[in-house]
Amino acid sequence: MSDPKPHAAHPPIRSFVLRAGRLTEGQRRALEVGWPRYGLDPEDGLLDWDRAFPHSGRRVLEVGFGMGDSLRQMAEADAHTNFVGVEVHRPGVGRLLADALTLKLDNLRVYEADAVAVLGECIAPCSIDGINIFFPDPWHKKRHHKRRLIQPEFIAMAATRLRTGGILHLATDWQPYAEHMLEVMEGESALMNCSAQGGYCERPEYRPETKFERRGARLGHGVWDLLFEKRP
Numbered sequence: 001m002s003d004p005k006p007h008a009a010h011p012p013i014r015s016f017v018l019r020a021g022r023l024t025e026g027q028r029r030a031l032e033v034g035w036p037r038y039g040l041d042p043e044d045g046l047l048d049w050d051r052a053f054p055h056s057g058r059r060v061l062e063v064g065f066g067m068g069d070s071l072r073q074m075a076e077a078d079a080h081t082n083f084v085g086v087e088v089h090r091p092g093v094g095r096l097l098a099d100a101l102t103l104k105l106d107n108l109r110v111y112e113a114d115a116v117a118v119l120g121e122c123i124a125p126c127s128i129d130g131i132n133i134f135f136p137d138p139w140h141k142k143r144h145h146k147r148r149l150i151q152p153e154f155i156a157m158a159a160t161r162l163r164t165g166g167i168l169h170l171a172t173d174w175q176p177y178a179e180h181m182l183e184v185m186e187g188e189s190a191l192m193n194c195s196a197q198g199g200y201c202e203r204p205e206y207r208p209e210t211k212f213e214r215r216g217a218r219l220g221h222g223v224w225d226l227l228f229e230k231r232p
Contacts, residue, residue, distance in 0.1 A: 027094025034097030040084065040122075042113045047122045052109050053082045060130040061086065061123065061161075063115040063149070068096030070134055073208040075100075075108040081129075082107045086115040116154065123161045130167045131158050134207065138174035150181045152188070159190040162230040167194070170226040171207065173216055178224035191228035201227045 023031070040047065049059055058081040065071040065085040075083045085108070087093050093112045100108050111118050119131075136149045150170065158168055168191060172178050182199065185191060195201045203209065203225050213223055 023091055023094055026098055027091055030098035030101060031090070031094045034101050038097055038100055038108060038110050040109050040111045042111060042118055042122055045122065046124050047084070049082060049127070052084075054106055055082075057082045057107065058130070059128040060084070060132060061119070061128055062132040062134070063119070064088075064133065064136055065092065065096065066135070067092045068099060070208045070210065071108070072096060072099045072103070072105075074206060075105050076103055078206070079107055082109075084109045084111065086111045086113060086118050088112065088114060115149075119154075119161060120157060125160045126163050128161055128166060129163055130169065131162065132169045132207075134169075134171045135173060135210070135212075136170075138172060138177035148177070148180065150177075150184050152184055155184055155188050156190070159188055159230060164230055164232050166230040168228045168230075169204075169207070171203070171223060173213065173221060173223045175222060175224065178226070181224075181226055185226055185228050188228075190231055192231055194227040194229055200224045 040052065050056065060074075060081055060083050062071050062074075062083060062085045065087050066089075068085065068087070071083060071085045075081075085096065087096075087110070090112065093110060096108075096110060099105075111122070133149065138148070155168070162168060168185070170181050170185070172181060178200065186193065193199075203223065204227070207225070216223065
């Protein structure tokens with residue numbers, strides 16, 4: 001199978017806008033102290049998981065971890081899984097590194113980079129057990145829909161990185177985006193829906209509930225989880 005890549009004649013459309021967020025002193029310190037231990041460089045090419053982590057285990061990539069709360073909780077709760085997070089916003093990276101240092105987490109590594117580039121250039125085909133993408137920017141306005149991360153080309157590439165039986169897990173609190181996600185995921189022949197009804201799934205216990213999610217639930221807002229498995 002050929003590896004889906006952006007057409008060379010057109011620069012890729014970014015699904016994010018870099019915000020000039022101010023680092024706290026704690027985040028700045030965590031970046032200085034924690035990066036040598038936890039940081040990964042896309043320029044190093046394909047990630048060697050066995051060298052990057054002290055112990056072998058399941059391999060899970062989280063795309064766009066924000067301030068890192070969910071990723072930190074999952075890594076803390078599951079020491080037998082090795083987690084790699086990808087985020088472009090430095091304050092979020094600093095916050096996660098601060099938590100990782102405090103908790104002395106050994107099963108967490110971080111890229112500060114564009115997730116599309118990391119997935120395409122650093123993650124080998126058929127090498128990971130899970131990809132988590134929780135609450136990506138829905139780009140509400142119609143003229144911005146082309147910026148949405150969840151597009152057929154991206155999902156096709158993500159599917160090639162999963163081992164057989166691996167899970168691609170998406171979550172969003174924006175119903176129109178959930179419908180778009182479901183359409184895109186159903187259109188990828190390498191994946192099959194884990195929902196017996198063919199729609200959305202209940203939130204698995206391993207995905208932490210965010211504070212925004214809890215607040216939204218009190219206001220009657222919905223959250224949609226999609227879990228798709230890599231076919232043999």
